[in-house]
Amino acid sequence: MKDKDFQQMVDHEFAQLEWTDQQRMDTLRKMNKEERPVMKRKFSVALVVTLLLLTLTGTAVAATYRGVTHFLTDNDYDRHYVMNPLRSYHTSHRLIVRVVDAHWDGAKLSVAYHIQSLDPNEIVAMRCTYPAHNHYASQANAGIIVEQPPYIIITESENVHHTAGYMIDWVCEEDSSLTVMITFQENALSDQLDFTIPVINVRDGNNPETAYLHFELPSLPDPIAQHTHDWEPATCVSPKVCRICGRTDGGLGKHDFTEATCISPETCRVCTVTSGPLSRHHQYGDDGYCILCHKYYEHADNTK
Amino acid sequence: MDARETLDTLMIQHGSRLLRLCAMNLRDTSLAQDAVQDTFLKAFQQFHRFRGDADALTWLTAIAINVCRDYHRIAWFRHIDRHVEADDLPRAADFAxxxxxxxxxxxxxxxxxxxxxxxxxxxxxxxxxxxxxxxxxxxxxxxxxxxxxxxxxxxxxxxxxxxx
CATH class of the missing domain: 1.10.10.10 (Winged helix-like DNA-binding domain superfamily/Winged helix DNA-binding domain)
Incomplete structure (x- = not known):
């Protein structure tokens, strides 16, 4: 086969394919204003990527919190509480600590404990002078001691990995009871559903030398066994997830595609994977330019 | 003669040939039109690198072939099934x-x-x-x-x- 033969063959076969004056003019116009659309396109892509990342991050965080919401609310769990000898007025007092509430408040997990004395002869029902939040009051050896927050709880459990920053509030009630509000400041507790707190040290942030308390807490029952799974549907990036315990089941779901446009093919709303070709339909503005891809067509009648 | 005028002349001389080259390479007439336009726009951006002694058609062809390669690559990446070669993707309907x-x-x-x-x-x-x-x-x-x-x-x- 000779080169000229092949050239003639192709030119003859594709004779209808001509680079028209119209296309030439379009290209020249685009050369004139190429800087601006390129910048706009780059900005648009950056904007879309940022929004997608924010959306995905928000979804993931929301899913994480939904997964552990109310995982302690169904039951009260007894705790044993032993005072640290560093505090002379707290020696050997055994208390029962009850979880009375646990809920997510924004990014924080708040757990409310109710503390009772096991031996009323030693501590008379934790009488409170100031029935208000953010005060710790206890009666030991007939004395009333009031301290200010913040109190920091540091757990020693192997199962709780994100517990470096707990805050604790003590609420003294008029009925001579004490409720301890423990707020978990860490966010990543989604994998803590086999939640056990065998030992907790409580440190008074205002007075670290004398404020060490020592909790002895038995393991919590496995909350997973105490609920019926409430499944969040599967997506293309995660299988179905239990809203309560975070367990997963089954395989990944299908993609959730947006429609293709002239600048982007079908795109999954969740994982951003794309599929198929670009759409051939442009959206021309009155000026004859496609509002998406900025291609110019003089006959802006929505047909190419 | 500035870059725009030079490229205008080149478009008149070689536009159709490049269009047919791209059409055969991409097997898609519409994409080929886009590819030729992109070719000339890239040539415009890189015009300062074009040495007059080189054959203009050779230079434009090199750009066009790389644009086509980009289109192939994009078509492949846009497709979910990575086991399918870009060439095996469905053909454009308007390519006779x-x-x-x-x-x-x-x-x-x-x-x-x-x-x-x-x-x-x-x-x-x-x-x-x-x-x-x-x-x-x-x-x-x-x-x-x-x-x-x-x-x-x-x-x-x-x-x-x-x-x-």
Missing amino acids: YPDNTVIRAVTALPPRYREVILLRYYQDMKQKEVAAALGISERAVRQRLKKANHILREELKEWYEDEG
Whole structure:
């Protein structure tokens, strides 16, 4: 086969394919204003990527919190509480600590404990002078001691990995009871559903030398066994997830595609994977330019 | 003569040829039109690098072939099933397959062989120019041409016999 033969063959076969004056003019116009659309396109892509990342991050965080919401609310769990000898007025007092509430408040997990004395002869029902939040009051050896927050709880459990920053509030009630509000400041507790707190040290942030308390807490029952799974549907990036315990089941779901446009093919709303070709339909503005891809067509009648 | 005027002249001279090259390479007429436009826009951006002593068609062809490669790559990445080659993706509906047996056979070649055939025989480029355009060695060009010719010879065995 000779080169000229092949050239003639192709030119003859594709004779209808001509680079028209119209296309030439379009290209020249685009050369004139190429800087601006390129910048706009780059900005648009950056904007879309940022929004997608924010959306995905928000979804993931929301899913994480939904997964552990109310995982302690169904039951009260007894705790044993032993005072640290560093505090002379707290020696050997055994208390029962009850979880009375646990809920997510924004990014924080708040757990409310109710503390009772096991031996009323030693501590008379934790009488409170100031029935208000953010005060710790206890009666030991007939004395009333009031301290200010913040109190920091540091757990020693192997199962709780994100517990470096707990805050604790003590609420003294008029009925001579004490409720301890423990707020978990860490966010990543989604994998803590086999939640056990065998030992907790409580440190008074205002007075670290004398404020060490020592909790002895038995393991919590496995909350997973105490609920019926409430499944969040599967997506293309995660299988179905239990809203309560975070367990997963089954395989990944299908993609959730947006429609293709002239600048982007079908795109999954969740994982951003794309599929198929670009759409051939442009959206021309009155000026004859496609509002998406900025291609110019003089006959802006929505047909190419 | 500034870049815009030079490229305008080149568009008049070589636009159709580049369009046909891209159409055969991409097997999609609409994409080919976009590719040629992108080719000239890239040429406009890189015009300062164009040395007058080089053949303008060779220079534009090199850009066009790289634009087509980008389009191939994008088409592949846009597709979910990564096991499918870009060439095996569904063809564009508006691409009328040629009746000509030879052209049909060339169009059906795998991209790496199709490129060298189109550059060598349609664009009439020397092996050295093909090598420069594709970013491969001359030896690789020779090997690809040999392989492509071998495939075409097999495909066109009957045609050659008919042509006598």
